[in-house]
Structures are given as structure tokens and as C-alpha cells.
Amino acid sequence: MPSILSFVALSNGQPTRASLEVLTRCRQLAAQHGHDLAAVVLAPDPSAAADAAQQYGAATVYTVADSSFENALNTPMLGALDAVIEQAQPAVVAFPSTEGVKDILGALAVRTGGAVIADVAEFEIKDGGVEALRPVMAAKFLARTRAEGNPVLISVRSGSYVAEEAPVAGTVEAMAFTSSEAKQTLREVVASVTGGVDLSDARVVVAAGRGVKDDEGKRLVEELAEVTGAAIGASRAVVETGMFPATAQIGQTGKVVSPEVYFAVGVSGAIQHVAGMSNSRIIVAVNNNADAPIFDVATYGIVGDLYQVLPALIAEIKNANGTT
Amino acid sequence: MNFCVCIKQVPDVSAPIQVRDGELVMDAGRVVLNAYDASAVEEALVLTEQHGGEVEVLLIGPERATETIRKALAMGAARGTHLVVPEGTELDSAAVSKLLADHLGGSTYDVIATGKQAQDTDSGLAGAMLAERLGRPYATNAVGLAIDGDTLIVTRQGDAGQEIIALPKPCLVTCSNDMNDPRIPKLKGVMAAKKKPIETVAVSDVPSTSVRVLRYESVPARDPGETIDGEPSEQAAEVVRRLHEASVL
Numbered sequence: 001m002p003s004i005l006s007f008v009a010l011s012n013g014q015p016t017r018a019s020l021e022v023l024t025r026c027r028q029l030a031a032q033h034g035h036d037l038a039a040v041v042l043a044p045d046p047s048a049a050a051d052a053a054q055q056y057g058a059a060t061v062y063t064v065a066d067s068s069f070e071n072a073l074n075t076p077m078l079g080a081l082d083a084v085i086e087q088a089q090p091a092v093v094a095f096p097s098t099e100g101v102k103d104i105l106g107a108l109a110v111r112t113g114g115a116v117i118a119d120v121a122e123f124e125i126k127d128g129g130v131e132a133l134r135p136v137m138a139a140k141f142l143a144r145t146r147a148e149g150n151p152v153l154i155s156v157r158s159g160s161y162v163a164e165e166a167p168v169a170g171t172v173e174a175m176a177f178t179s180s181e182a183k184q185t186l187r188e189v190v191a192s193v194t195g196g197v198d199l200s201d202a203r204v205v206v207a208a209g210r211g212v213k214d215d216e217g218k219r220l221v222e223e224l225a226e227v228t229g230a231a232i233g234a235s236r237a238v239v240e241t242g243m244f245p246a247t248a249q250i251g252q253t254g255k256v257v258s259p260e261v262y263f264a265v266g267v268s269g270a271i272q273h274v275a276g277m278s279n280s281r282i283i284v285a286v287n288n289n290a291d292a293p294i295f296d297v298a299t300y301g302i303v304g305d306l307y308q309v310l311p312a313l314i315a316e317i318k319n320a321n322g323t324t
Numbered sequence: 325m326n327f328c329v330c331i332k333q334v335p336d337v338s339a340p341i342q343v344r345d346g347e348l349v350m351d352a353g354r355v356v357l358n359a360y361d362a363s364a365v366e367e368a369l370v371l372t373e374q375h376g377g378e379v380e381v382l383l384i385g386p387e388r389a390t391e392t393i394r395k396a397l398a399m400g401a402a403r404g405t406h407l408v409v410p411e412g413t414e415l416d417s418a419a420v421s422k423l424l425a426d427h428l429g430g431s432t433y434d435v436i437a438t439g440k441q442a443q444d445t446d447s448g449l450a451g452a453m454l455a456e457r458l459g460r461p462y463a464t465n466a467v468g469l470a471i472d473g474d475t476l477i478v479t480r481q482g483d484a485g486q487e488i489i490a491l492p493k494p495c496l497v498t499c500s501n502d503m504n505d506p507r508i509p510k511l512k513g514v515m516a517a518k519k520k521p522i523e524t525v526a527v528s529d530v531p532s533t534s535v536r537v538l539r540y541e542s543v544p545a546r547d548p549g550e551t552i553d554g555e556p557s558e559q560a561a562e563v564v565r566r567l568h569e570a571s572v573l
Contacts, residue, residue, distance in 0.1 A: 099483045103464045106452035115534035138337040147535045183461040191485035260572040298549040312560035
């Protein structure tokens, strides 16, 4: 029976929300087409994530355990995934679209002889191929794209599907890892401090834009994030000032986020930024320029000075949290 | 170190674009050097200015794309190569990387650099595909490059932070536009570029593609939003009330 293989990316040893979204979509497609569903976990210790994958319906979980997967270096990831694909012989391999996945996806397609579509918002199996909808032209348009290959590799933007549990008693197939000729070496990882909540997985995001001009503005953004349990994001313009780290950048060249609530604080809403956040369920925009394009995508628009509006929002949320 | 930077001519995505009968229509027809590739050219020029070596550029495209090679030459690249395909040729990332690999196989450039993605398709696949075909170690999404002896030091933006990776030459790197602000060519550079050599190679055998766009569609509009008026305290109270109603706080 043909199978679908779903790649599970981890954060602190557990599957990321985006990985479970992709796994859920693969389970739907497997049921619809009578395919087997398998997952693959690469980690120093994959056991917890392998259990979690079974909670979301993976009947077979391929695991490869090695300390080199601690950091997403492309050489070991490529070698391990190629071996798992060789073993599992899937028709489709689906990935969450993380930076680690973007790093290897093209090379893996060449190595496996498969076809690939990157960064899709929707995908289905149709007439022996995969059809997907993906944003192009700075997310101004969608391209309905078809790939035929064996396998077809696909990476999926976070927030494209809703993760739903469907536990199965599956099997875990631990595969040996033969360390390959890694020519590149990792010298250092400079982790950034973003307040502890992983941006791509966050239910609430507070994003700062150019309107956030000084330490006081930054403090207000941080306080709003704290009272809402949000991760902090930023537009490219404000990352360039050095006030926020590059890991916080949201948009075409940064991260794609799809939280329940997105607070756009002093963000003008350039198309490159909107490309990274337009999947958010509710967008609250605060900007003193009534003509800012962010108001075209905002669910609730507040035209006003963020230095006055944010303190009021923070007080109101603290108040509501205290009384509910 | 010697660099070959692979560049692409792309439509200006900030110009008006419509979709008609499943096709993109760009009446203005404005085309530009892909911004990510421009950053790769800039970084290669800076590194060769500091450490010696030469920058060449390589482009696949129809005849009119020569102007984009001239742009890179005006920035300071020494020479260009144009792999000419017929106007309207559809190439997927695999086909692009195959044509580039066929041309670059056996070449001795220390570093092959390119943008991390093209502004029009945003696929971000061709760089890693090319590295795999050439058997070169590589890193993607670079936000900083440095040279340390025979090693290229790449700072790449990863998921959890910045990863600093050492690549022995020969290697390949794909560049983010967050790396630098590409120089605007000066008149002297534009004049000099007219005399710089461009080798043209007609592509006789266009690879078949396994990925194709069936049609383009407009992005479904979001539900129209609502402006919340009043004093800041009133605006805040109203928004928080709505967020509680939606059970998201």
C-alpha cells in the first residue's frame, strides 16, 4: 500500500504545532486515499516525539537518534531522511516549513530523485500527483501548482491546517544512523531571547513595527506580550534598527505566523510583512496613520498613538484577567 | 576567493499585477535583479575587495535578461555568463539547478553564491539543489559572510537563533537580503559595465519539468475589518471585550 510520510520537527523534544498540523493533514489524505500514514523523527532522543506522533495517527514512526540532530545541520539531516525515505518508500513526504526544512528540501529532492513544492498553504493528492496552493509574488497571488514524482516532497506553511488528535497503537521503527561525510562544521549557535514563547507556535503574537521608536515603546510591547502570553515578533524595518532580534522578524523573508490573535503595533503593513501574518485569525492593528495598509487586513483597527493605546490595552487585559 | 553568483531577472513585485484567466498580467512589465541575488552580489564584492579574488555572475533567462547581468556588472562584477533560453520558457527549480550544474560542473570557483529565493516564486529550492548536484557543502539563508583562510564562515538565520557554520571551499551559500544593502551603481560603474565581457550560451536542451503552475488565483479577501473609535481607554475596552467574546484571550 502506498504511504505518506510526515516529518516531525521538534522544539524542546516535543513536536511543534506546525508539525502536528502537517501530520493531521497527512492523516486526512491517507484516510481519503487508502494510504498508510508514517512519521519520521530525527532527534538526540526521539522517544517522546514518537509517542506524540502516534497520538496524531502515525501508524509507523521511523526514528533516528543522534546528537547531531540537536542543531539542524543539513548534512546529517539529509543523510538520515534519504535513508528513511529509501526504507519507507512513501508516495508523498510532507514537512512543516521551518528554516531547518528549507535548508534541506531542495537537496533532498535531488538526492531522492523526487519532485518538490515548497511553502504551500493547501495540498491534496490528485490523479497520481500532488496539487498545492502556494503564495507567490510577495503573497499577492496564489499559484495552483502540480507536482509529479516519486516521491513528491512538500513543505507546508504553519497555520494552514488545524491539528487534531487521533491516537493509534503504532509501531516505532528505530533506524541506525551512519554518520556521513560532514564537511561543514557548526561553530556556534547564537540563541536569541524572544521571551520564551516560540514565535511560529504561539497562540498570540505581539509584533512591533517602525512606530515603536524607543525603549519605552519596546517596554510596552513586552508588557502587552507578557499579559497576553504572547511571543514577540517584529517587522523588518524595526529589526534593522537593532531593537529586536532577527529571529523575531515576520514576513516574506522571516517567519510565517498564524496565531489566534496578532497585535500589529506600529506596523505599517508592507506586503512583505503581511505575507508572513495574513493567516492570523484575528488581527488587531494599532497605528497612528489611518491610511496605513495594515488596516486593510486588520480585523479591528485602532487609529491612535501606540504610546497611549498600549497602556490602556494592558490595563484593560490585566483588569479582565483579574476578574475572570 | 573567486565567486560565481547565480542571479535571476524577476518581475518587480511592487508594480501593478493582475490575474486574468489564470495568468498573471504585468502591464508595466518592469523587471529587476532579484533582491536576494543583489545581496549575494554585494557580499561577494565586499569580500573580494577585502581579501582579493573576482566576482562573476551567471544568469539563465531570455535574451532581454542581459540587462540584469549589466546591472550586476555595473555594481562591480568582472564578467557575466548568460545561458539563453527562449522567451516564455517554463523552468522549475529542478530544471534551473540542472542547467546551472551542467554549466558549473568542473568549475573551480571557491564559492558559488545566490539569493535564498526568487522574489517572484519564493520557492527557495534551487540553491540547495545546485549544491547537491555539484557535491558542494552548503548553507542557506545567510545573513552574514566572512572569510577565514580557506574557509567561508556563514552566519545563517535558523529557527532558534543564528547558526555560525564553517564551510571549506569549494562551497555554496544562499543569501538573505537582511545581509546588506546592495550598492546602487554609479555612472562610472554603468559605463564600465558596457565594456565588460558577457559570454552567451544558447541552451539547446531545456530540461523537462516535474512541477508546473496550473493557474494563478487571487488571494481570497479577508472579511472587512472594523475601526474602533473613541478615546484610548474606550478603544482598549472595546477590543478586549471582542477578544473575550471570541475566547482568544
